[in-house]
Structure formats: structure tokens, C-alpha cells
Amino acid sequence: MKEIETLKEEFITYLRSREFKEDPVNLYAPINYILQLGGKRIRPILALAAAELFGEDSSSALPVAFAVELFHNFSLVHDDIMDNASVRRGKPAVHAKWDINTGILSGDMILIEAYDQLTSYPAETCKDLFEQFLKTGKEVCIGQQMDIDFETAQDVQIEDYINMITLKTSVLLASSLQMGALVAGASKQDQEHIYNFGKNLGIAFQVQDDILDTFGNEAAVGKKIGGDIVQNKKTYLYLKALELCDKNEREQLHLFYSNKNALTEEDKIKQVKNIFNSCHVRTYAEELKTNYRDLSISHLNAIQVPGKNKSTLLSLISYLDNRTA
Amino acid sequence: MKEIETLKEEFITYLRSREFKEDPVNLYAPINYILQLGGKRIRPILALAAAELFGEDSSSALPVAFAVELFHNFSLVHDDIMDNASVRRGKPAVHAKWDINTGILSGDMILIEAYDQLTSYPAETCKDLFEQFLKTGKEVCIGQQMDIDFETAQDVQIEDYINMITLKTSVLLASSLQMGALVAGASKQDQEHIYNFGKNLGIAFQVQDDILDTFGNEAAVGKKIGGDIVQNKKTYLYLKALELCDKNEREQLHLFYSNKNALTEEDKIKQVKNIFNSCHVRTYAEELKTNYRDLSISHLNAIQVPGKNKSTLLSLISYLDNRTA
Numbered sequence: 001m002k003e004i005e006t007l008k009e010e011f012i013t014y015l016r017s018r019e020f021k022e023d024p025v026n027l028y029a030p031i032n033y034i035l036q037l038g039g040k041r042i043r044p045i046l047a048l049a050a051a052e053l054f055g056e057d058s059s060s061a062l063p064v065a066f067a068v069e070l071f072h073n074f075s076l077v078h079d080d081i082m083d084n085a086s087v088r089r090g091k092p093a094v095h096a097k098w099d100i101n102t103g104i105l106s107g108d109m110i111l112i113e114a115y116d117q118l119t120s121y122p123a124e125t126c127k128d129l130f131e132q133f134l135k136t137g138k139e140v141c142i143g144q145q146m147d148i149d150f151e152t153a154q155d156v157q158i159e160d161y162i163n164m165i166t167l168k169t170s171v172l173l174a175s176s177l178q179m180g181a182l183v184a185g186a187s188k189q190d191q192e193h194i195y196n197f198g199k200n201l202g203i204a205f206q207v208q209d210d211i212l213d214t215f216g217n218e219a220a221v222g223k224k225i226g227g228d229i230v231q232n233k234k235t236y237l238y239l240k241a242l243e244l245c246d247k248n249e250r251e252q253l254h255l256f257y258s259n260k261n262a263l264t265e266e267d268k269i270k271q272v273k274n275i276f277n278s279c280h281v282r283t284y285a286e287e288l289k290t291n292y293r294d295l296s297i298s299h300l301n302a303i304q305v306p307g308k309n310k311s312t313l314l315s316l317i318s319y320l321d322n323r324t325a
Numbered sequence: 326m327k328e329i330e331t332l333k334e335e336f337i338t339y340l341r342s343r344e345f346k347e348d349p350v351n352l353y354a355p356i357n358y359i360l361q362l363g364g365k366r367i368r369p370i371l372a373l374a375a376a377e378l379f380g381e382d383s384s385s386a387l388p389v390a391f392a393v394e395l396f397h398n399f400s401l402v403h404d405d406i407m408d409n410a411s412v413r414r415g416k417p418a419v420h421a422k423w424d425i426n427t428g429i430l431s432g433d434m435i436l437i438e439a440y441d442q443l444t445s446y447p448a449e450t451c452k453d454l455f456e457q458f459l460k461t462g463k464e465v466c467i468g469q470q471m472d473i474d475f476e477t478a479q480d481v482q483i484e485d486y487i488n489m490i491t492l493k494t495s496v497l498l499a500s501s502l503q504m505g506a507l508v509a510g511a512s513k514q515d516q517e518h519i520y521n522f523g524k525n526l527g528i529a530f531q532v533q534d535d536i537l538d539t540f541g542n543e544a545a546v547g548k549k550i551g552g553d554i555v556q557n558k559k560t561y562l563y564l565k566a567l568e569l570c571d572k573n574e575r576e577q578l579h580l581f582y583s584n585k586n587a588l589t590e591e592d593k594i595k596q597v598k599n600i601f602n603s604c605h606v607r608t609y610a611e612e613l614k615t616n617y618r619d620l621s622i623s624h625l626n627a628i629q630v631p632g633k634n635k636s637t638l639l640s641l642i643s644y645l646d647n648r649t650a
Binding site for chain 1: 403406425429430432433434438440441444448449451456462466469
């Protein structure tokens with residue numbers, strides 16, 4: 001099995017060969033720009049690794065890998081407009097470097113290009129891929145809408161939150177794996193297992209992101225700690241704290257998250273973390289993460305291929321376990 | 326052959342049955358809203374008529390008809406944001422009724438739903454439809470970008486303008502017909518003819534729109550005359566006038582279209598029309614329209630089906646000839 005770094009190199013070489021050189025330049029320049037900004041390329045790596053898991057050469061999944069990376073970048077470009085986020089990977093977001101209209105239209109084009117990659121497969125495979133990828137596309141939009149709705153909703157439950165992060169981020173990871181497996185001719189059952197491996201691993205990663213955002217080490221994480229608290233994000237930590245804490249703490253939390261309090265950002269983070277600590281939400285979050293991690297592993301274990309084929313995907317689990325950023 | 330009105334009724338009944346009733350309501354309400362605003366439903370009608378032309382029941386093309394109508398509405402929602410147009414079919418545009426973020430995200434969802442309709446066909450047909458519809462999707466985005474670029478470009482040629490309106494509006498009409506034909510099992514050659522019938526008819530309609538916008542009768546057209554002139558649109562009339570008029574008139578036109586002149590809207594329209602009249606651009610435009618109309622008819626004539634099958638599509642030509650609005 002190829003190592004993750006090898007698969008990443010393979011994908012980046014392919015990506016370079018697929019640079020958009022057509023006119024109009026005002027449409028394609030932002031697309032090339034966002035695609036070259038970098039990132040971990042986790043979704044294409046998953047697609048390639050899944051093809052290898054089922055005994056195909058990773059190159060057979062390169063169009064799928066490009067499709068999922070394009071889709072991911074479409075969602076970044078449009079989400080950055082919606083979130084009014086002007087920085088992406090340390091560089092200006094598309095709508096900040098150009099303008100909102102350029103962000104909208106180039107994002108639309110990236111989405112169409114994403115789906116267009118799938119037409120390079122034979123008809124039966126092509127149809128299966130489209131069904132899977134269109135379902136995923138719709139789920140990602142629903143996840144984004146739920147995330148927006150949660151900002152103003154007063155009754156978000158932990159179950160809703162898990163559902164939102166599943167749709168907004170995990171299903172694309174899961175689909176990247178499943179489509180790689182599909183191209184490699186995996187059985188329906190194995191496709192389901194690899195999908196659920198990715199879905200649950202994605203949830204585990206997201207819960208860990210939430211933990212690191214609040215309890216991480218600033219130097220190790222490489223960004224300011226407490227961003228979720230400052231932005232009043234209804235993460236697992238916040239929702240679980242509301243469930244666990246006493247009436248007085250609950251009122252305080254509501255007050256802090258309504259921005260009706262004149263605290264400095266630093267003080268707000270400190271006070272909220274005090275409440276989180278007093279009701280031990282971190283322990284619950286770590287347990288939740290472990291549960292999803294274990295569920296993920298059990299799906300990988302259930303896949304009917306030689307154990308040695310699983311080494312690359314297993315290394316993703318160790319990456320989760322050792323992750324500090 | 327069913328009449329156009331019958332096909333429209335058939336489509337509207339199908340559209341009603343496909344109302345989105347799922348959650349989240351904040352995502353689907355704008356989608357149902359824009360789909361119910363009405364309009365001529367010309368694209369779905371073309372898809373259904375094309376299936377009939379090749380001897381299939383129009384109902385076989387209903388998913389294609391829904392797909393092209395969804396795509397059209399996706400482009401309306403996103404274009405209205407880009408054009409800062411707050412009114413659509415006499416009602417508030419989606420981004421005006423809700424907000425820009427809702428317009429972006431619901432537009433994305435409509436685009437994905439559009440493509441998803443095609444998965445209801447068998448694998449081979451499905452792949453052909455996807456190839457056609459994704460190509461068209463990219464062309465529409467390119468057309469929109471060209472339209473945006475033309476606003477500030479100083480060297481737009483008539484050829485560029487025809488290319489832009491072809492991509493921005495005609496290819497979707499052409500594709501609606503071709504995909505209806507494809508579903509009905511038309512030969513590749515007949516698919517090309519029906520595509521070119523639609524493409525050229527679309528160009529003829531657009532040139533006529535340009536003529537009516539400047540020379541139409543306000544009561545008959547049902548909207549204010551001269552909008553293109555007020556907005557400095559580089560239409561065929563303007564570009565042809567630049568080619569035909571003398572140096573003095575050309576300088577005046579450039580001045581009027583740079584808004585560096587303190588004329589009232591009414592006076593600007595009057596002065597520009599004077600120049601248009603003095604170099605007889607309307608005659609050239611009518612001739613251009615007729616050429617595209619005739620080219621369109623010759624492609625319809627070349628299709629290898631019984632003449633009686635062509636009655637519905639031929640009635641579209643008479644509609645063009647008698648059109649005042």
C-alpha cells in the first residue's frame with residue numbers, strides 16, 4: 001500500500017496537469033487560485049486510498065479524487081462569502097481577492113466541473129457515482145443551512161449538532177472513500193462499510209477540532225484558542241455543558257453567548273472555560289470522540305479485504321490519536 | 326402532436342407534484358418560491374416537445390424538463406444577486422425576499438437538484454444526458470462571465486456578442502431540446518439538428534429582444550422601452566451602430582455609454598435612437614434575426630421524422646414572427 005504522502009504527491013501532480021487554461025480568464029483564474037492554495041488534500045487522498053484498499057491502482061480513482069477536491073473548494077468559496085470570512089489558508093478568500101460576484105460564479109463553475117469529472121467512467125459506474133455524489137452534494141448544502149440556522153436557534157440539541165457536522169463535513173469524507181471503492185469494484189456491503197468508516201472518523205475529527213479549539217495549546221494548534229467561544233458556536237462542548245451544569249451556570253452561559261455581556265474576548269473565553277471545566281465537558285467530549293473512532297475502526301475491520309491492504313487507512317486513525325492541531 | 330399549452334400544463338402538473346417538502350425549511354422555501362413564480366416554462370416545453378417529435382410520449386422527458394427548469398431557476402437566483410436585480414417576474418428576487426446568503430445556498434441546491442433529476446434514466450442514457458447537461462452548465466457560466474466582462478471591455482466585437490448570447494441563453498434552449506430527443510432515442514445526427522434548431526432560434530429570439538427593447542411599443546412589450554440603452558448594454562444594435570456610423574456619431578455614442586454626459590434617461594434614449602436610426606441598425610438587426618430564424622428552420626427540416634411531427638416546434642417559429650413582446 002502506498003503511504004499517505006505518496007498518494008498526496010500523486011494527486012498534486014494530477015491537479016497540476018489539470019490547471020484550467022481556458023478563457024474567460026476572469027472565470028478560471030479564481031478557480032486555479034483556490035485549487036493551488038494547498039490544504040491537506042484529505043478528500044482526494046481518501047478516494048485514492050480506497051481504490052488501493054480494494055486492489056486497484058490508485059490512479060483509477062484520480063478523476064474521483066479531483067471531483068471531491070473540486071467540490072470541497074466550491075463549498076469553501078461559497079461558504080467564505082456566507083461566513084464573511086476574508087482569509088482562507090492564510091491568503092485572501094476568493095471573494096476578498098476579487099469580489100462577491102466572482103466568488104459566486106467561479107464557485108458555481110467549480111461545482112459543475114466537480115460533477116463533470118465523473119463522466120470519465122463507464123456508464124454503469126458513472127451513474128452509481130453520480131447518485132452517490134449528488135446525494136452528498138445535497139447533504140452538504142443541508143448541513144450548511146443547519147449551521148446557519150443554529151446561529152439563531154435557541155433549542156439546538158446534541159443530536160442536531162452531530163447531525164449537522166455529519167452533513168456539513170463528514171459525508172464528503174465518507175463519499176470520497178466510497179466513490180474510490182466504487183471505482184475499484186467493491187461490493188455494496190464493503191462500500192457501506194468504507195462509507196461508515198469515513199463518516200464516523202469525520203465526526204471524531206470534528207469533535208476533536210472542537211476540543212482543540214477550546215482546550216488546545218496555542219503554539220501546537222497554530223491558531224488562537226477560543227474562536228468557537230468568541231463566535232458563540234453551539235459546539236458539542238457548549239451543548240453538553242448546558243445539559244450538565246447547574247441553573248446559575250446555565251444562565252451565565254446563555255448570557256455569555258448572547259453577547260449581552262461587556263466582557264473582553266479574553267475574559268469571555270476564560271469564564272466559559274471555567275464553566276466547561278466545572279462540569280467536565282472535556283471528558284465527555286473525549287469519550288464521544290473515542291466512541292466514533294471505535295465505530296469507525298469496526299467498519300474498517302468488517303471490510304472483506306486482506307488486512308495488509310488496510311495499513312494506509314489505519315494510519316489515519318493514529319494521526320487522529322496523536323493529533324494536537 | 327400536443328399543443329404547446331398542453332405541454333405546459335403537463336409540466337406544471339408535474340412541477341406541483343415535485344414541490345420540496347423536506348427540512349430545512351429555510352433552504353427549501355426559497356426553492357419552492359422561485360419555482361412557483363411562473364414564467365413561460367419554455368425550456369421544459371422544448372424538452373417535452375422534442376420527445377414527442379421523435380415519437381415518444383412527452384411524459385418520458387418530464388425529468389429532463391424538470392432538470393432544465395431547475396437549472397434555469399438556479400441561474401436566475403444567482404444572476405439576480407450578481408446583477409443586483411431585486412425584482413423577478415414582478416415579485417421580489419430570492420436574495421431580496423430573504424438575503425444574499427440564502428440566494429447563494431438555495432441556488433447551489435437548485436443546481437444540484439437539477440443534475441439529480443437525470444439519474445432517473447438508465448445508465449447509458451444517464452451518462453449521455455450528464456455529458457450534455459454538464460457541458461451546457463459550463464457554457465452558461467462562461468456566457469455569464471462574458472456578459473460581466475463586456476460591461477467594462479472597450480473592444481467588444483459583434484462576433485463576441487453573438488457568442489456571449491449563444492452561451493448565456495441559447496445553449497440551454499438547445500440542450501433542452503437535445504436532451505428530450507436523447508431520451509426518445511433520436512440518432513446522433515438528429516440530436517445535432519434539434520440542438521442547432523434551438524441554438525439558432527434562441528439567437529433569433531435574443532436579437533428580437535434587443536430590437537424590441539429599443540424600438541418596441543411600450544404598451545405591447547409591457548415594460549419601459551430603452552432599458553438596454555440606459556444600462557449601456559453592448560447589444561447588437563449598439564455594436565453594429567459603432568461599425569456603421571460616422572466619426573462624430575461614434576464619439577457621441579461612446580460619450581453616451583460612458584455616462585459622462587449629464588443627459589436625462591429620456592434624452593439619452595432619444596439621442597441614441599437617433600444615431601441608431603441614422604445608420605439603419607434596425608434593418609441590419611432584422612436581417613440578422615431572419616438569418617438565424619432561417620438557419621433554425623433548415624435544421625428542423627433536416628430532421629428525419631414525419632413532417633406532421635414537427636407542427637408543435639414550427640408553431641414556435643410563428644410565435645417568433647408574430648412576437649411584439
